[in-house]
Amino acid sequence: MSSTPAEAEKIIAPRGFRAGAARAGVKTGVADRFDVGLIVSDRPCAAAGVFTTNQVIAAPCVLTRKHIESGTLRAIVANSGIANACTGDQGDRNAVAMAVAAANAVGCSPYEIGVASTGVIGWQLPMDRIVPAIAAIRPTETGFPDFSRAIMTTDTKPKQIVAAHTSRDSGTIRAIGTAKGAGMIHPNMATLLCFVVTDAEVPVAELRQITRRAADRSFNAISVDGDTSTNDTLLVLANGASGMPATAETVRDAESLITRVCELLAREIVADGEGVTKVFEVRVTGAASDDDARKAARTITTSNLVKTAIHGADPNWGRIIAAAGRSGAKVDDRKASIRIGAVDVFTRGAPALFNPDALRAAFSEKEIAIELSLGLGDGAATAWGTDLSAEYVRINADYTT
Numbered sequence: 001m002s003s004t005p006a007e008a009e010k011i012i013a014p015r016g017f018r019a020g021a022a023r024a025g026v027k028t029g030v031a032d033r034f035d036v037g038l039i040v041s042d043r044p045c046a047a048a049g050v051f052t053t054n055q056v057i058a059a060p061c062v063l064t065r066k067h068i069e070s071g072t073l074r075a076i077v078a079n080s081g082i083a084n085a086c087t088g089d090q091g092d093r094n095a096v097a098m099a100v101a102a103a104n105a106v107g108c109s110p111y112e113i114g115v116a117s118t119g120v121i122g123w124q125l126p127m128d129r130i131v132p133a134i135a136a137i138r139p140t141e142t143g144f145p146d147f148s149r150a151i152m153t154t155d156t157k158p159k160q161i162v163a164a165h166t167s168r169d170s171g172t173i174r175a176i177g178t179a180k181g182a183g184m185i186h187p188n189m190a191t192l193l194c195f196v197v198t199d200a201e202v203p204v205a206e207l208r209q210i211t212r213r214a215a216d217r218s219f220n221a222i223s224v225d226g227d228t229s230t231n232d233t234l235l236v237l238a239n240g241a242s243g244m245p246a247t248a249e250t251v252r253d254a255e256s257l258i259t260r261v262c263e264l265l266a267r268e269i270v271a272d273g274e275g276v277t278k279v280f281e282v283r284v285t286g287a288a289s290d291d292d293a294r295k296a297a298r299t300i301t302t303s304n305l306v307k308t309a310i311h312g313a314d315p316n317w318g319r320i321i322a323a324a325g326r327s328g329a330k331v332d333d334r335k336a337s338i339r340i341g342a343v344d345v346f347t348r349g350a351p352a353l354f355n356p357d358a359l360r361a362a363f364s365e366k367e368i369a370i371e372l373s374l375g376l377g378d379g380a381a382t383a384w385g386t387d388l389s390a391e392y393v394r395i396n397a398d399y400t401t
Contacts, residue, residue, distance in 0.1 A: 027081030287379030301385025
């Protein structure tokens with residue numbers, strides 16, 4: 001399996017998929033950047049999605065959840081700048097209008113369109129600019145980078161991964177994934193959007209399970225600031241254009257491909273988090289269960305005390321075990337051990353002798369590995385987090401201005 005960040009000149013799109021973008025001036029009224037995008041398949045796709053668990057749910061999420069109940073989509077339309085959340089009945093009508101405009105452009109039913117939005121909550125979409133912008137998009141096989149830029153908000157760079165897998169009989173399946181996210185990242189599926197398309201043949205029932213598992217292993221294992229968005233959306237489309245039948249082997253290959261794309265995109269989102277200067281990985285082993293390991297790992301990545309210690313390279317490792325202890329997982333400090341980078345700081349319930357300068361040096365790296373062994377079982381999980389900087393506060397204090 002191969003997977004790389006996508007560049008325009010290197011993209012080999014999955015067969016049958018095209019993408020493009022347009023400038024509508026969604027937030028500012030000035031068409032100075034791509035902010036509306038379209039992904040299209042030349043045939044119906046098996047479709048699955050995972051959405052925010054926030055009880056405040058944006059209109060496009062509500063609409064798309066209804067549309068994928070049938071298990072089939074032809075296209076995805078998305079905008080940045082305005083989230084179309086908390087916008088009442090007019091917001092519902094605007095989400096439908098985006099679906100209708102995309103359906104007219106594609107030549108399909110509006111019920112075959114997935115709709116996604118990201119940006120400021122509580123503003124109405126300028127449909128007088130968005131509808132003609134959608135009509136003006138001319139999707140191509142090389143248009144995915146433009147689509148990726150069209151869904152950015154505070155992201156500093158587009159996030160896109162291309163991947164391929166060749167089986168023993170020389171058949172190749174391809175996938176491409178694009179995502180946005182830099183703040184409000186603590187998905188329970190943030191403002192996080194991710195779209196993965198593949199030319200593999202995958203039955204709808206299995207694609208739904210694959211999508212959920214891929215989300216759990218990737219986007220549900222990252223956190224920047226502990227905030228779950230109103231608009232979190234992961235959509236996966238499989239159109240079968242590779243020509244390879246949906247055997248047990250090819251479906252397993254497709255799951256590996258989709259999961260790998262999601263994991264790499266999740267890592268890119270964390271690395272591009274608002275105000276981020278460091279990324280840290282928390283690997284929990286020896287937990288009573290995998291669920292306990294996930295609870296401990298995610299709590300550590302969201303602890304402001306851990307995040308600020310990492311930002312300041314403060315060798316205060318006690319914050320790590322304290323965060324695990326309040327996670328809801330079973331934790332016995334007398335059996336736990338902690339390693340940061342190559343430095344053992346806590347061994348089977350007792351502080352280890354270590355050089356504080358060595359720990360400061362480990363915390364000063366751009367990428368930091370934290371290992372926590374709970375000594376209680378075989379459960380294991382990994383999560384990724386970021387430091388917390390003054391720049392994060394500045395970005396979000398000025399977000400709407």
